[in-house]
Amino acid sequence: MTPPAEPSLAVDTEPLYGILTAALGASIESGRIPRGQVLPEATLARRLGLSRAPVRKAFALLAEAGLLTHEGGTCRVSGGPADTWAGFDLETSEFLAAADLDRLRRAGAVWRDILEIVQSEIGAAIPFAGYRVSEARMAAQFGVSRTVIRTVLGRLEDRGLVQKDTRGGWSCGPMTVRTIRDIYELRMVLEPHALARAAEILDPGWIAARRAALEAALEEYPDVDTDLLQDFETDLHVTAYEGIDNALIRRTLATTRTLLITTTRLFQTHLGLPPHDPFLAEHLTVFQQLEAGAAEVAVAALSHHLRRAQETSVERFELLAGSPLPAVPAYLSLLGSPA
Numbered sequence: 001m002t003p004p005a006e007p008s009l010a011v012d013t014e015p016l017y018g019i020l021t022a023a024l025g026a027s028i029e030s031g032r033i034p035r036g037q038v039l040p041e042a043t044l045a046r047r048l049g050l051s052r053a054p055v056r057k058a059f060a061l062l063a064e065a066g067l068l069t070h071e072g073g074t075c076r077v078s079g080g081p082a083d084t085w086a087g088f089d090l091e092t093s094e095f096l097a098a099a100d101l102d103r104l105r106r107a108g109a110v111w112r113d114i115l116e117i118v119q120s121e122i123g124a125a126i127p128f129a130g131y132r133v134s135e136a137r138m139a140a141q142f143g144v145s146r147t148v149i150r151t152v153l154g155r156l157e158d159r160g161l162v163q164k165d166t167r168g169g170w171s172c173g174p175m176t177v178r179t180i181r182d183i184y185e186l187r188m189v190l191e192p193h194a195l196a197r198a199a200e201i202l203d204p205g206w207i208a209a210r211r212a213a214l215e216a217a218l219e220e221y222p223d224v225d226t227d228l229l230q231d232f233e234t235d236l237h238v239t240a241y242e243g244i245d246n247a248l249i250r251r252t253l254a255t256t257r258t259l260l261i262t263t264t265r266l267f268q269t270h271l272g273l274p275p276h277d278p279f280l281a282e283h284l285t286v287f288q289q290l291e292a293g294a295a296e297v298a299v300a301a302l303s304h305h306l307r308r309a310q311e312t313s314v315e316r317f318e319l320l321a322g323s324p325l326p327a328v329p330a331y332l333s334l335l336g337s338p339a
Helices: 016-030 041-048 052-064 098-125 135-142 146-158 177-198 204-220 226-237 247-271 279-291 295-319
Strands: 068-071 074-077 131-133 170-172 332-334
Touching: 016 052, 016 098, 016 146, 041 052, 052 068, 098 131, 098 135, 098 146, 098 247, 098 332, 135 146, 177 247, 177 295, 204 226, 204 279, 226 247, 226 279, 247 295, 279 295
Parallel strands: none
Antiparallel strands: 068 074, 131 170, 131 332
């Protein structure tokens, strides 16, 4: 098989913690961050939009360089009394040079760009086979450090697309009919309950807007953009539940939805849109009932939709059985093949 063309991203190849270390060090040396200033790890990470891991690593390196001091669990800039930081507000002060901040933000955002590409590539591969995932080859493909790649793979693990084994290796797939049935079985238990709770708090304006968009799409179908169809799927099966006060249900529904979105895109790519697809009408019924305040009817309509979607997805998945293996990126290798 000939691997597909590899995406190219203009990214900074230095690890994120290295960029942060240099930026903080320069600010300490220049006085932007005063001597004696306390630097809470969590506050700094939140202010910069980073996870705590690169902040922790940067603090360790700055401590080795003598610029930071750890005192009883508190991290403080070396070289000044502890009370000199009182007039400095970490939440509002411009404590990094503009160029350093720009570089840091671009480096911190690159994993998100890679995530979307890799999610699409893995999603297109796993319905056909199972694969090992190489951190090193993925890092080489995108020109980033393995630290960035581990962030990407960790997010994909949260979304249910990859798994980490006991030796630290990564794999993905294969997705099977059993996988699809299991996902829908779980959603048929959780999702109606989530919709019943969401119906009490959803913005009526948002409901009306989604209902109107569905009506317009139904009039145009099948001449509709597939990205719009994916938006409709996300509206009902993810966004509608974001406000409910059960984080575990929200996370479970979002994770399983990622797997279903990948297979839906695959069906559209390989099988095209069916001439008559009831899912738009079924989505419309749910939103019409929500708009009318008939939550119980909306929940029943959702349950009916999920049962139909399960069987339709299984049927379409089985149509792909026996298809040739697709070309895959170099970071994927078939399970059971030489590494």
